[in-house]
Amino acid sequence: MxxxxxxxxxxxxxxxxxxxxxxxIPKPSPSPENHPVTMLPISKLLPADSPRLSGEDVQHVRMLADSDADLPPILVHRQTLRVIDGMHRLRAAVLRGQEEIACRLFEGGEDAAFVIAVETNIAHGLPLSLADREAAAARILRSHPQWSDRAIAAVTGLSAKTVGVIRRGATVDQPQLHSRIGRDGxxxxxxxxxxxxxxxxxxxxxxxxxxxxxxxxxxxxxxxxxxxxxxxxxxxxxxxxxxxGNRPRPEPPSPERELRRLMSVRGGPLRDRETILRNLRRDPSVRFTDSGRSLLRWLDARATSPDGWETVVHSIAPHCAYAIADLACAIAEEWVAVAEHLRQRAENSA
Structure with a gap:
């Protein structure tokens, strides 16, 4: 029927x-920035349930302590007096010899407090690492399984696709829901x-x-x-x-997978860039034709190598690392498309 x-x-x-x-639909809590500021004794505060897997950065704490600027208030869970956001500022206040610190108090459950901690650490301060954000996403998936991948991605600073991978890798005990709450509620x-x-x-x-x-x-x-x-x-x-049919759509392959696939189709490891360019310059059909010389000039300007990247990456600010990684992937994707097109032409003419 x-x-x-x-x-x-x-x-x-x-x-x-x-x-x-x-x-x-759960109503979002008021923005912590709108909460009134109150002074609390540092001795009464508990360490944060922080999304940072490696804890506080000692050098960052010292930099804050040596600064003459007034540090912004920290965020504290009212029910437990546990720090939600601002452990670096709290440690710096201790080094300064302060006995009290300016706080904003958050009222809500511990799961909601952790979400706020991730959001505030993503928005400002010392950036969370990729491992921190992925671990935070896994924890939020356990506490808020009804949230959509995009909603969790917005909180953790990950892509929705990455959150989906983490969700699929969750344990079988994870509740299977038939609906999810999006970023718009x-x-x-x-x-x-x-x-x-x-x-x-x-x-x-x-x-x-x-x-x-x-x-x-x-x-x-x-x-x-x-x-x-x-x-x-x-x-x-x-x-x-x-x-x-309820069949999941296949995800597009990543640039890394495409490169490995092209290498496997070719039947051996790819030659290095300099060897390939040197052989092309020696090829008479390239060297002695206008179109060939134009091709060489085009390749000289674009087929560059990121030599010395191991040294440069150490000077990149953590919050810029993700943008540069995305740039590298975008360039790789464009060259994968070029390689795929040329490979197809070669196979058709063989």
Missing amino acids: PAHQLMPTSSAATEAKRPMQPPR RVRPVNGADGRRRAGELFALRPDASLREVARRAGISPGTARDVRERIRRGEDPIPPRQR
């Missing part, structure tokens, strides 16, 4: 009798087919229900709810054929 002709489930029938209300189904199926059941029970009501109850957009209603009116399955 087609899915759109199935009888509504008992749970859907029960819920359809109630007044339709939007799903309950809206609830959306993990599987779009489930939301459409639920909307179809609700329309069958309450044909006069508005699109927005059904969309809120089913966790889909009003546009999707409209499409479901139109499909039902035409006697079609509310779930499009492309969603019935």
Whole structure:
């Protein structure tokens, strides 16, 4: 029997009798910067439940202690007096001989406090390392499994794809949810087919229900709810054929994987850059033609090598490292596309 002709489930029938209300979404806490400042004894404060796996940076603490500037207030969990953000400033205050420190107090659960700690460390101060951010994402996935990959990525400074990989690598004990909360606070189904199926059941029970009501109850957009209603009116399955298989889309290969694949297709290790350019300059078809000489000039300007990068990377500020890594990947992706095109041309002409 087609899915759109199935009888509504008992749970859907029960819920359809109630007044339709939007799903309950956790409200974000007020920004810590808006909390009033209070002075607290340093001896009363507990060390932070920090996302930094290696703890505080001693040199950074000394730099802050030697500075003449007034340091911003630290953030403290009101219930436990545990530092949420500002351990470097707290250590610097101790070195300065202070007995009190300016604090802003945060009220909320310990899981929410950890999320705030990650957000504030991403926004300012000494940057978190990639390992710190990935570990933080794994912990937030355990405490907030209903959050979408993009929502957790926004908190941790990772890409949504990286968060998805961490989620898939979680233990089998991780609760399997049918919906997630996005960065905008809206609830959306993990599987779009489930939301459409639920909307179809609700329309069958309450044909006069508005699109927005059904969309809120089913966790889909009003546009999707409209499409479901139109499909039902035409006697079609509310779930499009492309969603019935529920097959995950393959992720595009990374530049590193593409390079390894091209090397394996070639059947051996790639020659070094200088050897390849030297052989091209000796090739008569390149050396004695205008197009060949233009090619050599183009390659001389672009086929450069990042010689000495091992030395340069040590002088790069941590917060710039991610941007430069992204730049290197972008350049690698462009050259992979060139290599793939040329490889295909060579195979077609063979």
